Amino acid sequence: MRRCVVLVVCLCMLLGLVAATGSVAAAKTKLVWQVHWSDFQVEGVYKGEGADRKLVSKGLRQYVEEYMKLHPDVEIEIQSVPMEEYLQKVLVARSSGVAPDIYGIYSLWGVQLVQNGILDAPPAAVMKDVRENYTPVSVAGATIDGKVWGIPMEVGNYCLVYNKELLKKKGFAAPPKTWKELVDMASKLTIRDKSGIITQYGFAFLAGWESAVVHPYLGLLWDVGGEFLSPDFKKCVVNSPEGVQALEAELQLFKTGGTDPAGSVWTFPQEKVAMMIMASWYEQSLKQGLGDKYDKVVGVAPVPYIKKPVNAGYTWFLAVDSASKNKKAAWDFLMWLTAEVQKPKNTTRLGDLMAETIGSLPCREIDLANHPDALNDLYTKTFVEQLKNSRPEPNVAQGAEIKTILANEIVEAWHGRKSAKQALDDAASKINEILAEFY
Amino acid sequence: MSPGAASARRRLLKRTLTGYLFLSPALVFYLVFLVIPIGMSLYISFRDWNMLVPLTSSRFVGLKNYTYLLTRDELFLIAVKNTIIYATGTVFVGMVLALGIAILLLRVRGATFWRFVMFAPVVTPSVAVARIWGGLYRPAEGLANAILRMVHLPPQQWLADPNICLYSIMLIAIWGGIGATVIVFTAGLKGIPDVYYDAAKLDGAGPWAEFKHITIPMLKPTILFLSVTGLIGAWQAFDLIFMLAVGGTEAGTSPVRSVIVLALYLYQMAFKNLRMGRACAGAFLLFLIVLGFSFIVLKVLRKGGVESYE
Secondary structure (H helix, E strand, C coil): CHHHHHHHHHHHHHHHHHHHHHHHHHHCEEEEEEECCCHHHHHCEEECCHHHCEEEECCHHHHHHHHHHHCCCEEEEEEECCHHHHHHHHHHHHHCCCCCCEEEEEHHHHHHHHHCCCECCCCHHHHHHHHHHECHHHHHHCEECCEECCEEEEEECEEEEEEHHHHHHCCCCCCCCEHHHHHHHHHHHCEECCCCCEEEECCECCCCCHHHHHHHHHHHHHHCCCCCECCCCCCECCCCHHHHHHHHHHHHHHHCCCCCCCCCHHHHHHCCECEEEEEHHHHHHHHHHHHHHHHHHEEEECCCECCCCCEEEEEEEEEEECCCCCHHHHHHHHHHHHHCCECCCCECHHHHHHHHHHCCECCEHHHHHCCHHHHCCCCHHHHHHHHHHEEECCCCCCHHHHHHHHHHHHHHHHCCCCCHHHHHHHHHHHHHHHHHHHC | CCHHHHHHHHHHHHHHHHHHHHHHHHHHHHHHHHHHHHHHHHHHHCEECCCCCCHHHCEECCCHHHHHHHHHCHHHHHHHHHHHHHHHHHHHHHHHHHHHHHHHHHHCCCHHHHHHHHHHHHHCCHHHHHHHHHHHCCCCCCHHHHHHHHCCCCCCCCCCCCCCHHHHHHHHHHHHHHHHHHHHHHHHHHCCCHHHHHHHHHCCCCHHHHHHHHHHHHCHHHHHHHHHHHHHHHHCCCHHHHHHHHCCCCCCCCCHHHHCCHHHHHHHHHHHCCCHHHHHHHHHHHHHHHHHHHHHHHHHCCCCCHHHHC
């Protein structure tokens, strides 16, 4: 009997302890942040092993921990999802009622998320802060139907990345400035084996990745004064004479032997590509791939132009789920991360994370201005300078589907299976069908 | 009704209920993971649903998704064509090769070792297979072109040439699956009684006549099994094509329409284009294609084996 009483008392104490722990946990505001980053971007960059292991560059987790220390009533969980699965994860999480509180949204997905009520309208203070303090291209990326829907987190744009040594070997002292120069140089830099297979690409595209197909083309299209979509998004006008001119300009690279559809930008670190149009985030991969040769090999220049320099840009922005139970806490955290200026650096925490660890361009003006070490290096400097010539891809409904259609048709032209005009006519016809559904 | 008959009915009812009770775990499993999802897919195929809103808020569109796919979506029809080429090519070419290898292996020493070697790709993850073959297919330094050069044939853009990239991937699929087919054929061949071959030899039949009139008819059940299961798997091909041609880690240089297959099309339609209704309609059309082909194969090969000699 006594044993039974002792057992019951112990059980009660245990239950009490569990309940108490639970109530402490329940008292905390929990935020879940779904990010498309992984590894060092989340965990930080460390050097050394064992006891000598030292954090040299903070990852997202260190900032989150700092916030949780300052706000013990808030608990933040980071859910890392590969970029290719990000949207699927949002759909599945929402369908099953366990949606994250905070998202990092690719601007192309934004329209549908907004139209379907997935995103919470930011507080007025957030919208004001974004409009006043961020670069125009990133504000445009986070703006849908004239309204800011989140805090720009990462802006991407394009430059010509070239192999200095390969250019020098062929007697080119400088990279091409105009598209014509690019075409001429590409054919001279291309090396083929006896059977005609290219062993060194003068210029390389990448057919299997839509952004690598569409973004360089959009840059050229805007360069020659063309437009992709009408301002009201009711019509695709990519098959205009300017659109055809832009695609013909790309096809010149194929016709003159400066490239072929088998080329791949991913072989640049193996020094098999002399020139490519690449995005700002590729720096770390180049450093890893080229090792000690990085400084000697890599050169960055503005994208060669036909009439005026333009390059396509894109934005990722931070947004809060409209179904979140802790919207205010989420926006408070995001404002702390993105708007609170740290002294004496005069930068924000997100700016530090982007510039110093992730290797992407921050969106806030002061972060671009006050990261001289990270943003003035041989790779990033030109990208920052070229932000003034960056134009965001349009935030249109079914943006991903529309982009895929355009990419597929451009690749058909690269392969010579369609003329530039035919490919763009076909793209416009299919895209118009989609636009008619939504506008 | 007499008391005896009533009691017998009660016993029968009890036995029936007991039977269903034992079956219930399997029935519940099939209901939850098969019947309900299929029913839901059919329901969604008649709706315009983007997965961002609750299904109940989606719009009923009748047969619009089906008519769109069959009459207006060029890419869907290309995917159907590619899928038919891929499935029939990988299954039937694979079977012919596997049968040849299985017959050879019955006559060579160390057959077990060779079967093991042939089976290794079957258990290799497709990501690894894609990486290895992506390297072999590289135009400038890949082994495939090195072999072609050795025999004085022109090198190929294996994964970039729209005219051959689907066939290049089919070759990998055949290589990856041939081991399992060889094992099944070996079992089938070993099951044919020697007495038939002895009788044929007495009648003066040569090796080709033996193969044609004994081996093939006796292997019909095996061929039927391999055809149906192979085709069902091949219709759903996704991983290799995704990794090697459409957005994976290797290459990614071929035009999508020259390699797109139905499973890939459905994935893109659902999760990239956010058109789940259209994707479900496509899935049902795929189901009809699989059913149709399976029916044809069953019809053609319905007789075979020992019973056809009786």
